[in-house]
Structures are given as structure tokens and as C-alpha cells.
Amino acid sequence: MPKGEVRRWLERLFWGPENPSEYEVTFISRGAPGDVESVRGDEVVSVKSDRMILSDGRVIPHHRVIEIRLRGTPVWRSPRWSE
DSSP states (O other): OOTTHHHHHHHHHHHSSSOGGGEEEEEEOTTSGGGEEEEEGGGEEEEOSSEEEETTSOEEEGGGEEEEEETTEEEEEOTTOOO
């Protein structure tokens, strides 16, 4: 994955023209059903160079992000992930 590609999409949650709640971020979440979890974009409170911070305090590294959707349509998907 090109460095920073996930970060650029996550930053759109704050700086893009869309409402953050229109985004859905899916990531590897060990212990969750299927080890995968999704959150709405408005649940992401901060984006750092290599991680995002969720409203519940969890820190998710960018390399665990599988897919980002906007209004239900995938806008980014990890090339290393297969369902």
C-alpha cells in the first residue's frame, strides 16, 4: 500500500466536504466476530501519521484498516485483504 494512502482518506473525515457519519471504516479487530469491526467516520476523533483514535479511546494502526466506504460505496480497500 502506498504510504499515507489510508491516512489521506481518514483525514477527509475532518477536512472533506462530506459529513463524517457518511463514512464507514472497517478494520481488523481481534476478538470481534470474524476478527473484523466497522465504525462510522464520526467515531474517529483523531488521525495520526500511522494510527487513528476512536471515540472510545481505542487506537487502531493504519495497517489494520481493511476498507473505507463512503455512503456504502468502497473508496479504498487494502490490497492485502481477502474475505
